[in-house]
Amino acid sequence: MATPLTGSQLLAALRAEGLVLHEVGDWRRHNRNTKGAWGPVNGVVVHHTATEGTDASVNLCYDGRPDLPGPLCHGVIDKAGEVHLVGNGRANHAGLGDRFVLQAVIDEEELPKDRLADTDGNRHFYGFECINLGDGQDPWPEPQLLAIEKAAAALCRAHGWGERSVIGHLEWQPGKIDPHGFPMDTLRERIKSRLSKAPEGPVTSQAAATSDGSVAPDGSVTLAGAGGADGADRADRGEGVGGEADRAAGAGGAGGACRGDVGDEGRPSAVPPMPQHPPYEPFPGGEFFHSGAGGPVIAAMAERLIAEGCDHYRHGPAPDWNEAHRKSYASWQRKLGFHGKDADGIPGRVTWDRLRVPNAQSRPSG
Incomplete structure (x- = not known):
């Protein structure tokens, strides 16, 4: 929906x-x-x-x-x-x-x-x-x-x-x-x-993109809507950004520096000190998402996917990773402009970071 x-x-x-x-x-x-x-x-x-x-x-x-x-x-x-x-x-x-x-x-x-x-x-x-x-x-x-x-x-x-x-x-x-x-x-x-391919682009060349997926004042589609032309975010795992290694590296490994720690605007960015409980859940690595995986991370991810309109949960999200989670995440990847194997429904670091899943430990209890 x-x-x-x-x-x-x-x-x-x-x-x-x-x-x-x-x-x-x-x-x-x-x-x-x-x-x-x-x-x-x-x-x-x-x-x-x-x-x-x-x-x-x-x-x-x-x-x-x-x-x-x-x-x-x-x-x-x-x-x-x-x-x-x-x-x-x-x-x-x-x-x-x-x-x-x-x-x-x-x-x-x-x-x-x-x-x-x-x-x-x-x-x-x-x-x-x-x-x-x-x-x-x-x-x-x-x-x-x-x-x-x-x-x-x-x-x-x-x-x-x-x-x-x-x-x-x-x-x-x-x-x-x-x-x-x-x-x-x-x-x-x-x-x-x-x-399965990037969009052709507007007939006019007055495209202005922002990194947050919003629509520019001149009506041109930005990164999320148009399929993503920013070199730092061309692919979720492939196209020269480390492939499966990007998933396996998780939130802090070598995969994160594959492009020289390029930020959303394509500029090198410094890595600030991590707070004790960061506001968003760090990328757990692609291998985390398999049949039987569950817990608060999966639940928080599902809530964010539903909020983004990427909802393939017929009866509400189940607590464990399943096909409905995969389909919903694939919709999120496509919404960001990824396609083909980069929109297979298995989270990668780029799309995970953009989803901004609240950190389970930083959320208030009760």
Whole structure:
């Protein structure tokens, strides 16, 4: 589960993936939030408009219809592969769908057949409407398919999701056929491949990054949202930062000096004296995280992951290390911009330090 992106964060995430964007009307304040909850968000739903023509389709998705007020999605993707932002918040796009499908999206598992219409999808999903008649004859140009891939991947990066967090309307709500004309499994494979690499970067070159993962004033995505270009934090364990040795070295070994004790801003930093009980739990080493490991460190880690919106705990976190912990931590790694083997769910020192797990001995008791 995750907190929805603000308008600026959404804009920045899409720009960082190399998309051409158009801001329509008052899209940042255009939503249906007065009619129901918005969030926590869990994924992305892809639709086709069943219309033709960019202007007419964008206007329809912004304004809606007499029986279905707009916005009807968050972004409209045209045939040229450009994205028109029409809403920010709850939108009338997903309708009622299957709760078991939602749970599979949260768990990032294979989707069951959608049979129920008992869960409010407008609360839990971002939506992209893609301009296509949906008759099986209207073509899907490659620039449009690429833009769908990029837009979905952008939101996955922003929230630390994998490709299984992207579904078609036909996989969510019984009776729907959209998007018609390409397989969702093929789209997910494309998204998976894209997420294994760093994002392309914004079309404009005015990117300004800060080390704490916030969004810069000019709307550009920073390190956490864009995938991380800072040389000191390129990889959690690999890419020349010591590999598994970085994990094994723990909080004080030679692995910590592999890059000359480089700080978050890429400058050499002095190592201050350690307090008796530091406020954050030191990295225990990657070998600590194995089946059967447990205790206050695992519990405190789970609390922080939930607070960061990286929650794959179906019934709450268990006291011992398990697959739900691994999936939740993998979401955190992806949220920081790591990918491939560097987002396998096994903590490394860089991502652990950024998670800021409270030290069990420094927390008040009782």
